[in-house]
Amino acid sequence: MLQFHTLTDEEVRQLSDTLFNARTTGKALPEFPGKLPATLEQAYAVQDLSIAASDDNVVGWKVGMVIPELREQMKSERIMGPVFKNVAHFIGHSHGDNEYIELPVYTDGFIAVEAELMIEINREITPGSIDTSADLSHLIRHVYTGVEIASSPVKDLNDYGPTAIIADFGNNHGMVVGAPIEDWQSKIATIETKCFINDELINSAPANNVLNGPMAAFSYLIDQASKRNITLPKGTMVCSGAITGVHETLVGSTSTVDFGEAGKINMKLVAF
Numbered sequence: 001m002l003q004f005h006t007l008t009d010e011e012v013r014q015l016s017d018t019l020f021n022a023r024t025t026g027k028a029l030p031e032f033p034g035k036l037p038a039t040l041e042q043a044y045a046v047q048d049l050s051i052a053a054s055d056d057n058v059v060g061w062k063v064g065m066v067i068p069e070l071r072e073q074m075k076s077e078r079i080m081g082p083v084f085k086n087v088a089h090f091i092g093h094s095h096g097d098n099e100y101i102e103l104p105v106y107t108d109g110f111i112a113v114e115a116e117l118m119i120e121i122n123r124e125i126t127p128g129s130i131d132t133s134a135d136l137s138h139l140i141r142h143v144y145t146g147v148e149i150a151s152s153p154v155k156d157l158n159d160y161g162p163t164a165i166i167a168d169f170g171n172n173h174g175m176v177v178g179a180p181i182e183d184w185q186s187k188i189a190t191i192e193t194k195c196f197i198n199d200e201l202i203n204s205a206p207a208n209n210v211l212n213g214p215m216a217a218f219s220y221l222i223d224q225a226s227k228r229n230i231t232l233p234k235g236t237m238v239c240s241g242a243i244t245g246v247h248e249t250l251v252g253s254t255s256t257v258d259f260g261e262a263g264k265i266n267m268k269l270v271a272f
Helices: 009-025 040-054 068-073 160-165 214-227
Strands: 058-065 076-086 088-090 101-105 110-121 140-152 172-180 191-195 200-205 237-239 254-258 262-269
Touching: 009 040, 009 160, 040 076, 040 160, 058 172, 058 214, 068 160, 076 160, 076 172, 076 191, 076 214, 101 140, 101 172, 101 254, 110 191, 110 214, 110 254, 140 254, 140 262, 172 237, 172 262, 214 237
Parallel strands: 058 237, 088 172, 101 262
Antiparallel strands: 058 076, 110 140, 110 237, 140 172, 191 200, 191 254, 254 262
């Protein structure tokens, strides 16, 4: 059973330093390097320090899930984490059979592939400026096929629960943006999404197969960013959640995420 703790300010700083340094150097961590923050707010405090320590720009945000048995305790169904420019890849089209992209991951750490819809924001969103109970489609420039690479120096990061995941950048280490989906509002429910690893079909599901749909993830991201006093610039990408699951794999694996008529993305996972 997971044990959560209220962290001191010094423990928050030390946890940020350790996780950030491991990500920067690629050093594997065999276990979570400290106490598990008791609340999402403390975990976001760790994340904030790590974002501030980076000299890279945040160009997107991933939305992930809190496991059902911890949602009441954590007072949330979802979490968010930054996507940095150096791990963001805009392809903008469907890969051909012989095309692929190499994506670095943490050897001996956590590695997974996630098929996702990517939402591009068409205007700046400042904290508190949007009523998310209303329709949000006017805020979207395009919805794209996409992939999130979940990777962390911490082996088995997801087993430590949502506060550990938040503290380590939401377990994000890659975003691939594929082809725009024409008429996405009517199409995504009918697009069958398939994830292959090493040519083996791992799972398939409709492209809208995230809790309450991708627009619920978008709404959450706007609200949570507002709570954290984060402005979402025009052009920000939102990774809206794993469609077919979080599929763990290894360095050297190949993967294809196939969105049917909307196109596919081919990947090879290489050592960081």
